Amino acid sequence: MSLLLAMQSQAATEDALGPALEGEFALQSGDxxxxxxxxxxxxxxTDDPALAQRAADVALLAHAYGLSARALARWRQLDPxxxxxxxxxxxxxxxxxxxxxxxxxxxxxxxxxxxxxxxxIRALASATDSATSAQVAGDLLxxxxxxxxxxxxxxxxxxxxxxxxxxLTRRIVGDVVRRFPNxxxxxxxxxxxxxEQGDAAAAHRAVEHALGLAAGDTDVRSAAAAExxxxxxxxxxxxxxxxxxxxxxxxxxxxxxxxxxxxxDGLAKLYAEVxxxxxxxxxPAQDAxxxxxLGQLAEYLKRDDEALxxxxxxxxxxxxxxxxxxxIAIVLDQRGDLDGALAVLRAQxxxxxxxxxxxxxxxxxxxxxxxxxxRKDEALATYGRGxxxxxxxxxxxxxxxxxxxxxxxxxxxxxxxxxxVEMQPxxxxxxxxxxYTLADRTQRYAEAQVLIERALRLQPDSPAILDSLGWxxxxxxxxxxxLRNLRRAxxxxxxxxxxxHLGEVLWxxxxxxxxxxxxxxxxxxxxxxxxxxxTVQTYHP
Numbered sequence: 001m002s003l004l005l006a007m008q009s010q011a012a013t014e015d016a017l018g019p020a021l022e023g024e025f026a027l028q029s030g031d032x033x034x035x036x037x038x039x040x041x042x043x044x045x046t047d048d049p050a051l052a053q054r055a056a057d058v059a060l061l062a063h064a065y066g067l068s069a070r071a072l073a074r075w076r077q078l079d080p081x082x083x084x085x086x087x088x089x090x091x092x093x094x095x096x097x098x099x100x101x102x103x104x105x106x107x108x109x110x111x112x113x114x115x116x117x118x119x120x121i122r123a124l125a126s127a128t129d130s131a132t133s134a135q136v137a138g139d140l141l142x143x144x145x146x147x148x149x150x151x152x153x154x155x156x157x158x159x160x161x162x163x164x165x166x167x168l169t170r171r172i173v174g175d176v177v178r179r180f181p182n183x184x185x186x187x188x189x190x191x192x193x194x195x196e197q198g199d200a201a202a203a204h205r206a207v208e209h210a211l212g213l214a215a216g217d218t219d220v221r222s223a224a225a226a227e228x229x230x231x232x233x234x235x236x237x238x239x240x241x242x243x244x245x246x247x248x249x250x251x252x253x254x255x256x257x258x259x260x261x262x263x264x265d266g267l268a269k270l271y272a273e274v275x276x277x278x279x280x281x282x283x284p285a286q287d288a289x290x291x292x293x294l295g296q297l298a299e300y301l302k303r304d305d306e307a308l309x310x311x312x313x314x315x316x317x318x319x320x321x322x323x324x325x326x327x328i329a330i331v332l333d334q335r336g337d338l339d340g341a342l343a344v345l346r347a348q349x350x351x352x353x354x355x356x357x358x359x360x361x362x363x364x365x366x367x368x369x370x371x372x373x374x375r376k377d378e379a380l381a382t383y384g385r386g387x388x389x390x391x392x393x394x395x396x397x398x399x400x401x402x403x404x405x406x407x408x409x410x411x412x413x414x415x416x417x418x419x420x421v422e423m424q425p426x427x428x429x430x431x432x433x434x435x436y437t438l439a440d441r442t443q444r445y446a447e448a449q450v451l452i453e454r455a456l457r458l459q460p461d462s463p464a465i466l467d468s469l470g471w472x473x474x475x476x477x478x479x480x481x482x483l484r485n486l487r488r489a490x491x492x493x494x495x496x497x498x499x500x501h502l503g504e505v506l507w508x509x510x511x512x513x514x515x516x517x518x519x520x521x522x523x524x525x526x527x528x529x530x531x532x533x534x535t536v537q538t539y540h541p
Contacts, residue, residue, distance in 0.1 A: 032062025
């Protein structure tokens with residue numbers, strides 16, 4: 001519930017407005033403890049249950065569990081029949097290890113017809129860093145009250161992956177497979193479980209079984225391709241997408257997978273396939289989109305002359321032409337012509353008729369090219385020019401923040417990220433970047449945790465956010481929770497920086513062989529990653 005909704009309630013009093021506003025400002029700045037105190041004070045000064053609910057939620061977010069319990073008591077006085085009250089009470093019980101209360105409340109929610117299971121999933125997912133969540137999920141499975149429909153069981157199976165308990169995941173996903181053996185998405189869930197347990201061969205077979213059950217289903221093919229990519233079989237991912245009707249989206253996805261696999265032969269065949277398909281009469285808009293795609297495929301194949309020909313052949317006055325200018329600049333830079341690339345981008349920046357998104361992106365592209373050539377001060381100036389035109393544009397602010405952080409100008413990076421969060425409180429990427437910056441470059445760990453957990457609520461399966469959460473938990477001395485989140489992040493995405501963090505926590509916990517193995521994987525992914533190199537140099541494995 002937003003502050004605005006709370007303040008609009010007729011029951012809200014003028015006395016409560018001040019502390020509620022102070023609480024919201026503190027929350028946006030990452031000071032969860034102050035936010036919880038201010039909101040609780042506001043809840044005490046009004047008979048509005050919405051403010052009591054907000055106070056309980058903010059205190060939970062700040063891990064101020066005693067204050068959350070007091071806010072819940074106030075809420076219960078004002079609105080004892082609220083379904084949201086039971087939900088929040090269950091979340092608090094999960095976080096504080098009160099298994100009996102959590103089980104009671106979640107069973108009550110499951111007993112509600114319709115959407116009760118969705119609320120139960122949300123409650124358990126909001127406390128995935130608590131061992132109690134896995135215990136209570138096991139209780140619900142044993143109880144036998146879970147709804148007997150596929151969406152509910154798929155959601156329960158997906159939740160079990162987040163809870164980090166392999167035995168529970170095996171039980172739940174195994175039950176889903178037994179109940180719905182002919183449902184392809186069930187086998188994709190099984191593949192995810194097997195992959196996270198390290199059995200890549202069995203996971204691959206599960207994906208193949210899913211495709212066999214619904215080879216012509218576009219959604220299944222797309223989900224199967226994503227799972228195959230996570231299994232590091234990007235050629236198979238592209239092949240899964242190729243089996244069925246094609247459009248520009250499937251062509252682009254296939255190209256991306258083949259490029260990641262460095263499969264030049266596959267890309268060449270796809271380029272020819274798209275070229276043949278493009279000979280069919282297309283509407284002008286489709287023709288422009290297809291030309292842009294052919295340019296990108298030629299670029300993937302390092303056929304620079306052909307890529308430039310496709311890009312330059314797009315007529316001016318359409319969005320695809322303007323998007324192509326940024327691609328032209330990138331190709332020119334790859335050919336060693338940075339000056340030519342900058343000239344193209346700056347012409348776009350001064351073209352009053354250019355598409356706004358492409359024009360904004362031209363500043364981003366120019367800054368990234370300059371930074372890649374170690375001309376970082378010029379890159380900063382480019383972001384400044386872009387922001388002078390696109391005032392407060394989140395993408396430009398975010399790019400500048402990352403550049404500033406890499407230049408060790410942490411306070412300025414923090415300022416840009418905070419500006420994004422103020423404008424877009426639900427921007428998970430900015431919340432995570434701000435939280436991670438505080439966790440990694442300062443000692444403001446509690447503040448960082450609040451920001452990262454807000455991001456995780458918005459994107460609960462993001463490997464980047466799980467990595468950030470694990471890292472701040474490590475900094476707070478909670479290594480058991482940190483390992484659970486870092487392992488899941490690395491299972492979801494083989495990334496060098498995640499490998500650096502997971503390896504460090506393993507090393508410090510005494511598992512030096514495990515750390516060495518993870519770091520070896522990370523170096524194979526990106527041998528130049530700054531965080532990973534710094535970590536390896538620190539511990540000399």
